Amino acid sequence: MTSTLTAVDTPEIQGVPAQRSRASRPVLTRRPVVRFRRSPADLALCAALLTAIMVVQGWNIADYPALSDDEGTYLAQAWSVQQGTGLAHYTYWYDHPPVGWMQIAALTWIPSLFSPDSMTVGTMRIAMLVVSAASAVLLYVLARRLWLPRWAAGLAMALFGLSPLSVVLQREIFLDNIAVMWMLLAFCLAASPSRHLWHHFGAGIAAATSVLSKETMLLLLPALLITMWRHSHRDTRKFAITGAITACALIGLSYPLFALLKGELLPGAGHVSLWDGITYQMSRPGSGFLFDPGSGSYGVLQSWLYYDRVLPIGGLAGALLLLATWRWSVTARALAGPALAVATLALVAMRPSGYLPAMYVVQALPFLALVLAGGAASVTHAALRKGRRPDERQITRGIRLTVTAVLMATAAAYVVPRWYDGNHTALTADANAPYRHAAAWMATEVPEPAKTRVLVDDALWLDLVHAGYEPGLGAIWFYKADLDPAVTKTMPGGWRDLDYVVASPTVRRDAVDLPNVKAALEHSTAVATFGDGEDRIEIRRITGGDR
DSSP: BBOOEEEEOOOOOOTTTTOSSSGGGGGEEEOOOOOOOOOOHHHHHHHHHHHHHHHEEEEEEETTOOHHHHHHHHEEEEEEHTTTSSSSSSSSSSSSSSSHHHHHHHHHHHHHOOOOOGOOOOOOOTHHHHHHHHHHHHHHHHHTTOOOHHHHHHHHHHHHHHHHHHHHHHHHHOOOHHHHHHHHHHHHTTOOOTTOOHHHHHHHEEEEEEEEHGGGGGGGHHHHHHEEEEEOOOTTTHHHHHHHHHHHHHTTTTHHHHHHHOOOSSSSSSOHHHHHHHHHHHTTTOOOTOOTTSSSHHHHHHHHHHHEEEEEEEHHHHHHHHHHHHTTTTTHHHTTTHHHHHHHHHHHHTTTTSSOOOGGGTTTTHHHHHHHHHHHHHHHHHHHHHSSSSHHHHHHHHHHHHHHHHHHHHHHHHHHHHHHHHHHHHHHHOHHHHHHHHHHHHHHSOOOOGGGOOOOOOOOHHHHHHHHHOOOEEEEEEEHHHHHHHHHHTTTGGGGGGGGEOOOOHHHHGGGHHHHHHHHTTTTTEEEEOOOOOOOOOEEESTTTTT
């Protein structure tokens, strides 16, 4: 699968130690290339880990974690692509490039053919297992191409796929998961041991696809270029880098070209624009400083650490250590790209003025796992390295083995119980019973769904469409009641033109800034409630005005 490099010290000449100069630093010798597909040991280890990851991530996938409005939005947009009605279930306003949910549409196309009514968020999460499987295998390949030993590559794959944080977030229908898969492919091509030019061109294409799946992947392009620089041949490096950048830029420019051809590149009367979409994303209210206990970013950080402290903290520490020692460590130089990716994402997350979404960490997960496994490999290599003299080998070998075994046992004793608790929750808890009950009530208790208008969040939007509510005008994504002119013009009476509001936690939280939604909640009465506390879902019938 890859060529591996070994540190070789400058030999002593006639018993006199060589001078410690630049020439005497560890150099890299290349071993014969071992192809992944021809390595039974690599194939067996990767297959065993992949099976474990798929079982853990797939078990109870529809019931945990709780459905999110973002998942519903992306799946509803994918449904619209499948139906041939457009790039979104409402006016497409360039909030994100559409390539991400077009891929979701492709992943959910086959199951939707057999059972159209089952195309809801919970069941369609199964499609994300395909993405998780591809990402896990690509990470293993990348680890081996970055010269990590087999056991360290397996460790990286296990950290990435079995961490409770990964299990929870990789189950969800997020554009970030799809973008990460493409970026890992780009890194694998950039680190190809064959060094063919088409591999680097392919890396540029894969990187562009990643960015068009989720635009924040732009942050990782410098780390990709560093990896490509280190793994390209010096004689063809300028062609490889130029070709990769050109391929990435040309494909990336297809997005603004699409907007230009539609006459929606710049703002204007009566239409949306790419410029407005970018302006909105860049001007979103900041979440505050990451370590300020009163900020939204701090709450997001705590939600990550609630599931797992090992991968985020250990991976960040490993990345900083690798960047600090890259001049002296072979492993640090090999992992310079992934370490830079982790550092870049961490710095952006700490911006006091930036907006930090909960799924942001998804982009860092594979690189956190990679640098943490690389750090473990570096420490193990240093602990087990043979001494120069026979007597040193005999005396210190046993001590080093003992210390290494103690460190590994301590790490396992800390990690395993915490991961067991987090993954046990993911495999057994049912966080979506209120959503299922609310969807069933709206399908069976409302006399004429086709003539009923309901405000609902996108996590339940497709459920109502399958139950017979008119897409867009009967089942209304609650944001659109205030923010989409195409919807508001069908509601001349505002909240009075509605029949029900399905008040999920998302609807109640965001209603503060949405006048029509807020008024609908104030002029309605709960007729059914599912769940309790902040996570409850209330079905509220409009009672004020002329009703």
